[in-house]
Each structure stands twice: as structure tokens, then as C-alpha cells.
Amino acid sequence: MTLRARWRAPWALRLGLLIGAVHGGTLEASERAPVSIGDVKIAQESGVSSDTAPELGRALRAALNAELGRTSLDRLKRPLVVSATLTQLSSERSDQRTKASATISIALSRADDRVLFAELRGRASVEEASGNMASLRRAALEGAVRGAFARLPEAVRRSR
Numbered sequence: 001m002t003l004r005a006r007w008r009a010p011w012a013l014r015l016g017l018l019i020g021a022v023h024g025g026t027l028e029a030s031e032r033a034p035v036s037i038g039d040v041k042i043a044q045e046s047g048v049s050s051d052t053a054p055e056l057g058r059a060l061r062a063a064l065n066a067e068l069g070r071t072s073l074d075r076l077k078r079p080l081v082v083s084a085t086l087t088q089l090s091s092e093r094s095d096q097r098t099k100a101s102a103t104i105s106i107a108l109s110r111a112d113d114r115v116l117f118a119e120l121r122g123r124a125s126v127e128e129a130s131g132n133m134a135s136l137r138r139a140a141l142e143g144a145v146r147g148a149f150a151r152l153p154e155a156v157r158r159s160r
Contacts, residue, residue: 038083079111101125102140118155122148
């Protein structure tokens with residue numbers, strides 16, 4: 001290798017890395033996950049106190065991520081965004097039983113233009129002899145997400 005070729009090699013490598021980094025950003029945007037989690041909200045009229053809303057928001061996001069990992073979708077033409085709202089959460093404790101129920105609404109939209117094309121609802125109730133109220137609420141929330149996600153593959157198929 002000549003002196004001139006040795007001097008150009010590092011610059012060519014740097015230029016190649018720079019072009020790859022710039023182009024890689026474009027590729028990264030087009031190779032996004034086929035379905036991602038968008039907004040996660042707790043409706044004010046849901047019956048959730050402001051003290052527990054942040055914890056339930058995190059639990060809802062975790063349940064959405066878990067179900068998304070379990071759900072198999074056919075190859076998608078466009079990336080999608082799943083946004084969820086906890087619309088109702090109730091719990092009651094009696095002498096012998098503890099019960100919690102949750103209702104969620106999931107909005108499915110295209111990632112590029114955010115056009116809404118499906119709304120899915122899920123509802124679940126959990127009852128135990130003497131359970132921890134927080135864990136029962138999370139279980140009801142997870143069940144509601146599972147119920148809504150059961151209809152996700154069909155909604156995606158219809159959107160094509």
C-alpha cells in the first residue's frame with residue numbers, strides 16, 4: 001500500500017461510517033417494531049384515585065408489553081401503535097371475598113399517520129377468598145388487556 005493509499009484509508013473508513021450512521025438512522029425508522037405501545041392513560045372517571053394512578057399506569061404498560069410479546073401477528077405492511085386507556089377499575093372487599101374488575105379500551109392506529117382503524121375493549125374480573133387488593137387489581141388489569149389483545153390479530157387482518 002502506498003503512502004497516499006494509507007492516508008486515504010482512514011478517511012474512507014470514516015466517510016463510510018458517517019454514511020452508514022446517517023443512512024442507518026433512516027433504516028432504523030423504517031425498520032421499527034411492527035407494533036409499539038403508544039399512550040397509556042387512566043381515565044378520570046375510571047374510579048382510580050390519584051394516589052394509585054401512576055402505579056396502575058405502569059402496570060397497564062407492563063401488561064400491554066407482555067401481551068404484545070405473546071401475540072403473533074402476520075407480516076404487517078405498516079408499523080402500528082397500540083394506545084390504551086383504563087376506563088373502569090373497581091374493587092370490593094367483604095368478610096370472605098375480595099373482588100376486582102377492570103375495563104380497558106385499546107386504540108389501534110398506523111404509526112406513520114396515526115389514523116385510527118380499530119378500537120378494542122377488554123374486561124376482566126378476579127375474585128379470591130382473601131386476596132391482596134393491589135395484586136387483584138393488577139390481575140384484573142392483565143386479564144382485561146389479554147381479552148382485548150385476543151381480538152388484535154383479527155383487527156390487523158381487517159385493516160389491510
